[in-house]
Amino acid sequence: MVADMKLVVKPHIAISTDTTIGKAPHYFDELPHDEELRLANLFKVLDVDGNGKIDIHDLSEALREFGLHHRYAQSFIERADANKSSDISLAEFIQYVRDHEKNLRLGFSHLDRNKDGKVDLEELIMAFKELGVDVEVNEAKKLLQR
Numbered sequence: 001m002v003a004d005m006k007l008v009v010k011p012h013i014a015i016s017t018d019t020t021i022g023k024a025p026h027y028f029d030e031l032p033h034d035e036e037l038r039l040a041n042l043f044k045v046l047d048v049d050g051n052g053k054i055d056i057h058d059l060s061e062a063l064r065e066f067g068l069h070h071r072y073a074q075s076f077i078e079r080a081d082a083n084k085s086s087d088i089s090l091a092e093f094i095q096y097v098r099d100h101e102k103n104l105r106l107g108f109s110h111l112d113r114n115k116d117g118k119v120d121l122e123e124l125i126m127a128f129k130e131l132g133v134d135v136e137v138n139e140a141k142k143l144l145q146r
């Protein structure tokens with residue numbers, strides 16, 4: 001797994017307060033700390049080179065690792081990059097995912113009729129669409145098989 005390797009290679013040096021992922025500052029008061037930690041960990045996986053920002057190269061590589069085409073990387077960065085710096089900071093990432101998860105939950109509760117809490121193919125495709133990623137059916141299948 002590339003992600004695991006990168007975690008080992010990544011130096012444990014605090015670059016600055018806003019890029020220290022391990023002890024993520026609490027960005028959003030309304031956000032439970034474990035939820036923020038979950039998003040910070042996801043951010044860390046996507047920040048392939050571990051420099052505290054997700055740029056097009058990080059995301060292309062991460063998507064390739066997930067078996068997705070890198071064309072999704074550009075549209076995601078354009079949508080999430082609030083300050084147009086061409087990369088995504090942890091704060092931007094959390095803000096973007098949170099904004100879209102509100103929509104996602106509405107979608108999930110509608111779709112998940114038997115309330116088993118499992119993500120099926122349809123839900124997964126919809127989840128990515130909400131994030132601005134138009135995943136094709138065969139690609140979503142690959143994700144579920146992981």
Ligand SMILES: [Ca+2]
Nearest residue numbers: 049051053058
């Ligand atoms: Ca990076």
Ligand SMILES: [Ca+2]
Nearest residue numbers: 081085087088
């Ligand atoms: Ca940015």
